[in-house]
Amino acid sequence: MSLANGRPYLAIPGPSVMPDRVLAAMHRAAPNIYEGDLHRMVETLWPDLRTLAGTTANVAAYIGNGHAIWEAANANLFSRGDKALVIATGQFGLGWAGTARAQGIEVEVLDFGKSSPADMGQVEAALRADKAGRIRAVLTTQVDTASTVRTDVAGLRAAMDAAGHPALLAVDCIAALGCDEYHMDAWGVDVTVAASQKGLMTPPGMGFLWFSEKARAATRAADLRSPYWDWTPRADGAEFWQLWNGTAPTHHLFGLREALTMILHEEGLPAVWHRHDVLARAVWAAFDAWSAGNPAIALNVADPAHRGRSVTAARFGAPHATRLREWTEKHAGVTLGIGLGMAAPSEPAYHGFLRVAHMGHVNAHMTLGALAVMEAGMVSLGIPHGGGALAAAARIVAAGV
Numbered sequence: 001m002s003l004a005n006g007r008p009y010l011a012i013p014g015p016s017v018m019p020d021r022v023l024a025a026m027h028r029a030a031p032n033i034y035e036g037d038l039h040r041m042v043e044t045l046w047p048d049l050r051t052l053a054g055t056t057a058n059v060a061a062y063i064g065n066g067h068a069i070w071e072a073a074n075a076n077l078f079s080r081g082d083k084a085l086v087i088a089t090g091q092f093g094l095g096w097a098g099t100a101r102a103q104g105i106e107v108e109v110l111d112f113g114k115s116s117p118a119d120m121g122q123v124e125a126a127l128r129a130d131k132a133g134r135i136r137a138v139l140t141t142q143v144d145t146a147s148t149v150r151t152d153v154a155g156l157r158a159a160m161d162a163a164g165h166p167a168l169l170a171v172d173c174i175a176a177l178g179c180d181e182y183h184m185d186a187w188g189v190d191v192t193v194a195a196s197q198k199g200l201m202t203p204p205g206m207g208f209l210w211f212s213e214k215a216r217a218a219t220r221a222a223d224l225r226s227p228y229w230d231w232t233p234r235a236d237g238a239e240f241w242q243l244w245n246g247t248a249p250t251h252h253l254f255g256l257r258e259a260l261t262m263i264l265h266e267e268g269l270p271a272v273w274h275r276h277d278v279l280a281r282a283v284w285a286a287f288d289a290w291s292a293g294n295p296a297i298a299l300n301v302a303d304p305a306h307r308g309r310s311v312t313a314a315r316f317g318a319p320h321a322t323r324l325r326e327w328t329e330k331h332a333g334v335t336l337g338i339g340l341g342m343a344a345p346s347e348p349a350y351h352g353f354l355r356v357a358h359m360g361h362v363n364a365h366m367t368l369g370a371l372a373v374m375e376a377g378m379v380s381l382g383i384p385h386g387g388g389a390l391a392a393a394a395r396i397v398a399a400g401v
């Protein structure tokens with residue numbers, strides 16, 4: 001028998017849960033792309049996208065997923081043979097580095113492993129060692145979605161300044177924007193990368209680049225820039241079609257309008273950040289209680305200060321993570337995230353690691369429900385675990401309102 005019938009909950013770190021209001025806003029006839037309502041509505045998106053990222057910078061929007069926006073960022077920042085310094089704290093930082101390398105950029109990776117934050121002293125040293133000033137930009141993730149390590153972006157900028165290096169700072173906020181606190185301008189970020197399908201609660205298929213005037217000026221001659229990826233007409237285009245280099249992603253835009261209204265004009269960004277913080281801490285409290293009865297269960301990032309607020313990665317001991325994921329999906333309607341990049345080279349898949357997303361359109365009952373069915377799965381599967389996890393999570397929620 002299954003208890004999964006009812007509304008399913010996709011608790012993976014993207015695509016995230018889409019609000020019915022976002023879906024309903026998309027459910028309409030194709031709009032005229034040459035004039036009228038669509039143009040007027042799109043004008044309202046730009047100030048909201050700037051507010052979301054905490055910036056007065058330029059915004060370029062693309063049809064594409066996160067990988068596309070990595071490529072877009074690289075194409076605008078670099079010329080062939082330029083150097084990038086990538087600060088990697090998991091699979092996604094390494095992914096951005098791989099994309100850059102494939103585009104002909106020389107990449108130096110500072111790899112801090114799969115569960116540790118970046119050491120800013122090492123970053124500073126790497127920049128000081130670049131006497132010839134070949135590093136054009138430092139690339140990093142705000143939250144690496146695989147390890148769920150959160151980078152101290154302001155601290156990274158401070159390390160770059162301490163080194164006195166002129167490199168631009170580009171941050172992939174795909175897993176964090178609209179979830180974890182972020183201030184592009186106040187933190188001295190030159191380029192911010194995001195996509196529609198995580199904190200922005202809109203289907204996969206759109207991505208965004210915010211870029212400072214300093215970044216625009218410093219990269220004017222970047223020779224990797226090709227017509228589709230060029231951020232200039234997308235940010236400045238006098239004609240509507242230039243904003244998209246062709247047909248606009250019409251229905252995504254109506255969905256995004258609704259999502260931004262919910263985030264910025266109804267709940268408000270500080271409340272959105274707070275909600276994610278409380279739900280994240282509820283998840284961590286449950287894991288801490290489970291771990292107390294089984295040392296094989298462990299949060300991937302030991303120090304809460306270095307954990308992202310939108311997704312939590314944890315060890316469960318192979319094969320239990322996979323069995324638990326299968327159980328919660330089959331019997332309880334909750335789909336948890338797989339481990340990414342945690343397998344040893346000898347293992348085709350690692351069955352000892354999973355991720356719980358608490359990202360976007362998620363509230364207390366969804367997170368507490370996901371934790372409760374995880375516990376039910378552990379009981380059913382005979383996975384040893386400490387008690388009191390649900391009570392601990394409930395206490396965090398109670399204190400958080």
Ligand SMILES: *Cc1c(COP(=O)(O)O)cnc(C)c1O
Binds near residue numbers: 143
């Ligand atoms: C999801 C994600 C990506 C990749 O996005 P896709 O849409 O899957 O290409 C890149 N970086 C981060 C931090 C992400 O969370």
